[in-house]
Amino acid sequence: EAQVTQNPRYLITVTGKKLTVTCSQNMNHEYMSWYRQDPGLGLRQIYYSMNVEVTDKGDVPEGYKVSRKEKRNFPLILESPSPNQTSLYFCASSATLPYEQYFGPGTRLTVT
Amino acid sequence: ELKVEQNPLFLSMQEGKNYTIYCNYSTTSDRLYWYRQDPGKSLESLFVLLSNGAVKQEGRLMASLDTKARLSTLHITAAVHDLSATYFCAVDGYNNAGNMLTFGGGTRLMVKP
Numbered sequence: 001e002a003q004v005t006q007n008p009r010y011l012i013t014v015t016g017k018k019l020t021v022t023c024s025q026n027m028n029h030e031y032m033s034w035y036r037q038d039p040g041l042g043l044r045q046i047y048y049s050m051n052v053e054v055t056d057k058g059d060v061p062e063g064y065k066v067s068r069k070e071k072r073n074f075p076l077i078l079e080s081p082s083p084n085q086t087s088l089y090f091c092a093s094s095a096t097l098p099y100e101q102y103f104g105p106g107t108r109l110t111v112t
Numbered sequence: 113e114l115k116v117e118q119n120p121l122f123l124s125m126q127e128g129k130n131y132t133i134y135c136n137y138s139t140t141s142d143r144l145y146w147y148r149q150d151p152g153k154s155l156e157s158l159f160v161l162l163s164n165g166a167v168k169q170e171g172r173l174m175a176s177l178d179t180k181a182r183l184s185t186l187h188i189t190a191a192v193h194d195l196s197a198t199y200f201c202a203v204d205g206y207n208n209a210g211n212m213l214t215f216g217g218g219t220r221l222m223v224k225p
Contacts, residue, residue, distance in 0.1 A: 033213070043155075043200065043215040058212055090154065099204065099213065100145065103155040 002027045004104035006091050012110045013081060021076045021107050023091030031094045032074040033058070033101065034066065036087040043090070049074055081111045114139050114205030118216035126224055128190050133219045135184040135201035143204040144184045146175050148197045149218070155200065159186075191223045 004025045013019055025032065033048040035058075045058030049068040063085055065077040074093075078085060088108050092101040115138040125131055135144070146158040159168040161177035161184060168175050172195065174187045184201055202215045 035215075040217070042217040043202075045213055045215075048212065056212075059214070092155075099143070100157050100160045101155075101213075102157070103147075105154050 002102070004091055004093050004102050006089075006104040006107050008107060009105060010108050012112065014112055015082055016080050019078050019081060019109075021078075021089060021091075021109070023074045023076065023104060024072050025074075025091075025093040025102070026072065027093060027095070027102065028071065029093035029102075030071070030096050031099060031101075032068065033092045034064070034074070034076050035090045035092065036060065036085075037090060037106075038087050046076070046089075081109075083111050085109065086111050114141070114203060114212075114214045116201060116203050116214050116216040118199075118201060118219050120219060121217060122220045122222075124222045124224065125188075125191055127192055130190065131188050133186040133188070133199055133221075135186070135203075135216055137182050137184075137203045137214075139205060140179070140182075141203045141205060142177075142179050144177050145202045145213075146184070146186055147200045147202065149200065150197050158199075188221075191221075193223050193225055196221055196223045 007022045030051045034046040035043045037043045044060045047066040049055040091104040094101040117136045119134045144161045147155040149155045159175040164179040166177045172189045177184045198218045198220045200218045202213050205214050
C-alpha cells in the first residue's frame with residue numbers, strides 16, 4: 001500500500017529535550033516536505049526537499065532541522081524544543097511536478 | 113511574499129444547497145491544489161489545477177482556476193452531509209531556491225441534514 005508514515009503519532013516532551021519525528025514514504029517520491037498546522041493559521045511549510053541531499057527552508061524553519069540522506073526518509077529534528085513548537089505536524093511527499101502531495105497521518109507534539 | 117486567502121472561513125449550509133468557496137492568491141502562479149481534511153485526520157488531495165481555465169469535477173465538487181484573476185473556486189452542488197470537512201487550497205510560489213507551497217487558511221464546511 002502506497003503511504004507516508006510518521007512516528008511517533010503523539011509526543012509530549014519538555015522544553016530543551018532534543019527530539020526527532022521520522023517520516024518515510026514508499027512511493028519513490030522525489031519531493032518531501034514538512035508542515036505544521038495551528039488553529040487559525042492553517043498549514044505552514046517548515047522545510048522541503050526536492051530530492052536527496054537537497055533541502056530548503058519553507059515559511060517557518062526557525063527551530064527545526066531536516067536531513068535527506070536517502071529518498072524515502074525525511075526526518076524532522078527539534079534540537080531544543082520550546083512551547084511555541086506545540087503543534088500538529090504533517091509530512092508529505094510527491095513525485096516531480098505536478099505536486100499532488102500525499103500526506104502522512106500527522107504527529108501531535110506538545111512541549112511543556 | 114505569496115499570500116493565499118480563502119473565503120469564507122466557515123460555512124454552514126443545508127443539504128441540497130449550492131455554494132462556492134473562493135481562493136485568492138497574491139502572486140503569479142499556474143499551479144493550484146485543493147485538499148480536504150476531516151476532523152482529526154490527515155489531508156486528502158482533491159484537485160490539481162495546472163493552467164488558466166482548468167476545470168476539474170469529482171462528484172458534487174467542481175474546481176476551477178483563473179490565473180489572470182489569481183482566483184480559484186470550489187463549487188459545491190446539492191451538498192450532502194458527507195461533504196462536511198475543512199477544505200484547503202494551496203498555491204505553488206517561488207522563493208529564491210525553488211518552489212514553496214503556500215496554503216490558504218481553510219474553509220470549514222458543515223452540511224446540516
